[in-house]
Amino acid sequence: MSEGYGQFCPIAKASEIFATRWTPLIVRELMSGVHAFNDIHRGVPLISRAVLVARLRELENHGIIERRSRDDDGGHEYWLTPAGEGLRGVIDALGQWGMTYTQDRIKRSDLDPALLMWGLRGRVDLNALPDRRVVLRFEFSGVPASRTKFRIMWLILRRFGVDVCMKDPGFAVDLTLRGNIRDYVDVYLGQTKWSDAAGTALQLDGDLQIARAFPVWLRFETASGRNAPARHLAARPVPV
Template sequence: MSASYGQFCPIAKASEIFATRWTPLIVREVMTGMHSFNDIHRGVPLISRAVLVARLRELEDHGVIERRPRGADGAGHEYWLTPAGEGLRVVMHALGQWGMTYTHDRIKRSDLDPALLIWGLRKRVDLSMLPDRRVVLRFEFSGVPASRTKFRIMWLILGRSGVDVCMKDPGFAVDLTLRGNIRDYVDVYLGHTKWRDAAGTALQFDGDLRIARAFPVWLRFETVSGRNAPDPHLAARPVAVQTNHSDRLPSHPRGIRARSPGSPRAQNRKRA
């Protein structure tokens, strides 16, 4: 249990529940749709499983989250916010805005975790905008901390039924390969750099032209604007942007070596 400040002040009492190590990040994960223990742990990978169990139990005891049966047979359970937990949304929103405004220069190289970035992108994908087929994105990051080099190359498998994250080659043909420094990708993710300014300069692409033009919309890269935006983890779902579904290909965006989706190379090429 968290220690008491010995004060009746509401800020003190709320801090005894919320302002403990790891707790805001756990609440963030549940608040953004991660309800299983493993999914919560993937969003907070440096916490030990034992500590995560303890924090979840404390949040349940304090009435912030509740456990619900996972299926009709009652096998396993999930974690969901209670009304008290939902009341923390305004707190998390304000905390995210403050962090976006005042902590950008505190991001160290050791904070630049590719796995956490890809997991964040997975949560951000607008499934309703995806085509009626599987889309495979391969990310190749430079500038990765020495402790995270095993995540230098990762894959996102996009589909309307869900998004998968792969740390090993899934064996599918790659539609688009994205290359760049992990810090540049984090800046785009947080909105401190606009996608259209980084595309073709700091960040390079190779692959299907139509996928290259559409995926920034799918991943909602342009819906955050750095210091003036809410935390991307907690931003409200934006209105879907309508894309052009005609057969005519748009003009080439900067930095993309395009191939026609119907070409033999596009159909047969597989990434190692």
């Protein structure tokens, strides 16, 4: 750990642990249920592996996480301790503050379709899905040059889980959605109502029954302002 602030103030002491570059995003990933090193790195892809190793070691030394051995391959995972779980309210509050005060800071280069798709994956209400596979194809316009490989992606919905695909999974598509990535993000963040975007900014083509039901499955109808998800998990698409 680098030098501290030289103060006994609890905010200063907590900031020495939590307010370092990358640390809040690493904690965010752990809170999302990610435990393996490679999965954490996929969630924060711009961090170097060496820095990630250092940050995880710091968090372990400060009692925020613990390493647990895996029986299957001899590797290990990272889990939050009670002190780490105590940061959940901090992460939630930070996310809500960001949704309230930082929307004007979202740049075009931030508009990552893969991040959006992984966030949608985590939002799906599995209990509301039909008893069959549903395939949604998303076509994004306005994608940053660095993200063009994610211009077309698929979401495969099943009651036992949801997959995000970068390549055509080979299944019949039930519904295709087309629109600008910014419009998708605005709906996801609750800045735009789904009912206002559907059929205008975002075009739908396919099964009408699925078109009516999927906004409920993905909780678009209940996402608005402060009750939209504050944490957005980084993308780990399945390269099928």
